[in-house]
Amino acid sequence: xxxxxxxxxxxxxxVLKEVGNIGAGNATTALAVMLNRxxxxxxxxxxxxxxxxxxxxLGGADVPICGxxxxxDGDLTGNIMFMLTMDSSKLLANMLLFKxxxxxxxxxxxxxxxxxxxxILSSAYISSLTTLxxxxxKISVPSLSMDMAGAILSVPIIQYGQVxxxxxxxxxxxxxxxxxxxxxxxxxxxxxxxxxxLKSLGVLE
Amino acid sequence: xxxxxxxxxxxxxxTKGEGVLTTLGLGxxxxxxxxxxxxxxxxxxxxxLPSSKAIRNNTNPAKFADTAIVLLLEExxxxxxxKGRLVSKLAGGAQMFAFANxxxxxxxxxxxxxxxxxxxxxxxxxxxxxxxGGNFGxxxxxxxxxxxxxxxTIGRGTKQI
Numbered sequence: 626x627x628x629x630x631x632x633x634x635x636x637x638x639x640v641l642k643e644v645g646n647i648g649a650g651n652a653t654t655a656l657a658v659m660l661n662r663x664x665x666x667x668x669x670x671x672x673x674x675x676x677x678x679x680x681x682x683l684g685g686a687d688v689p690i691c692g693x694x695x696x697x698d699g700d701l702t703g704n705i706m707f708m709l710t711m712d713s714s715k716l717l718a719n720m721l722l723f724k725x726x727x728x729x730x731x732x733x734x735x736x737x738x739x740x741x742x743x744x745i746l747s748s749a750y751i752s753s754l755t756t757l758x759x760x761x762x763k764i765s766v767p768s769l770s771m772d773m774a775g776a777i778l779s780v781p782i783i784q785y786g787q788v789x790x791x792x793x794x795x796x797x798x799x800x801x802x803x804x805x806x807x808x809x810x811x812x813x814x815x816x817x818x819x820x821x822x823l824k825s826l827g828v829l830e
Numbered sequence: 831x832x833x834x835x836x837x838x839x840x841x842x843x844x845t846k847g848e849g850v851l852t853t854l855g856l857g858x859x860x861x862x863x864x865x866x867x868x869x870x871x872x873x874x875x876x877x878x879l880p881s882s883k884a885i886r887n888n889t890n891p892a893k894f895a896d897t898a899i900v901l902l903l904e905e906x907x908x909x910x911x912x913k914g915r916l917v918s919k920l921a922g923g924a925q926m927f928a929f930a931n932x933x934x935x936x937x938x939x940x941x942x943x944x945x946x947x948x949x950x951x952x953x954x955x956x957x958x959x960x961x962x963g964g965n966f967g968x969x970x971x972x973x974x975x976x977x978x979x980x981x982x983t984i985g986r987g988t989k990q991i
Contacts (some may be wrong), residue, residue, distance in 0.1 A: 677838045686854035687969050694927040698973045768927040775855020776967025
């Protein structure tokens with residue numbers, strides 16, 4: 626059976642955090658290239674949180690947010706979720722489409738743009754993971770959902786819930802000019818895949 | 831004056847009289863309620879997974895349909911509910927993301943709902959209403975004075991069950 630977050634030692638957690646840092650860094654670089662703008666990134670925060678703390682991170686379970694979700698297949702299987710506040714998703718979509726749309730809801734083209742951003746970020750993330758671990762991985766097409774934070778988060782949380790009561794969250798904040806964008810990455814290996822990941826990084830026998 | 835009690839993920843609680851139980855943002859999780867209309871005792875569980883048996887780390891009984899509903903039943907009986915009068919309602923169990931290749935984890939909402947119904951049947955508690963499935967989140971409020979549940983969504987309105 627797979628190792629749970631609770632059972633990991635400090636070194637294993639540090640390695641996972643570092644993987645999160647590198648992945649998020651590469652993802653931000655990819656975004657800057659795509660938007661052809663200078664994008665500053667804060668050092669990502671990698672945290673191990675209780676289920677209900679994850680929800681609070683996004684402002685509460687009933688706050689609307691945007692989530693882009695991917696399957697990961699290959700030597701390591703699991704899912705990746707990229708999550709943004711509604712304000713941040715709006716800003717990102719506007720940047721990509723070079724427009725100033727003040728309406729609150731996202732139209733179809735904006736949703737499609739966000740899926741593409743999710744795609745680029747997740748691919749950059751996975752490619753740094755592949756380089757670090759030597760594991761072969763590929764991601765599926767994105768699926769996007771805009772709904773209550775609790776409802777969207779239930780997807781990764783349930784998967785973590787199969788092995789324990791805590792979740793690994795990578796929080797990245799980047800800004801372009803005066804625009805602050807806050808995004809959250811969830812790397813969700815399948816039950817047995819944490820072992821695969823830690824072994825490939827040399828921190829599990 | 832109604833007192834609102836929040837029920838978090840993998841959690842459960844009971845109230846009676848003028849109390850209100852709420853759980854915010856149910857996605858693939860399923861909310862199961864028990865209610866005794868005479869003593870006005872109400873209970874709500876926010877269930878994440880169908881079964882505790884397939885899971886090694888199962889220390890939190892409120893997380894799983896099989897153990898959570900049994901525990902919720904014990905808790906409502908403690909505060910004055912009579913088992914023969916209990917009725918149940920269900921909400922949640924959505925599939926938040928759509929994918930072509932549907933593996934088990936994507937269908938977890940549906941599996942949670944099925945598991946909850948099976949346990950309720952075994953306990954001989956009738957299900958009198960449900961609002962489950964779909965691809966959207968739900969916030970629910972259970973009013974102990976009437977047994978009514980208000981289901982709120984984003985962009986799909988509010989309804990009573």
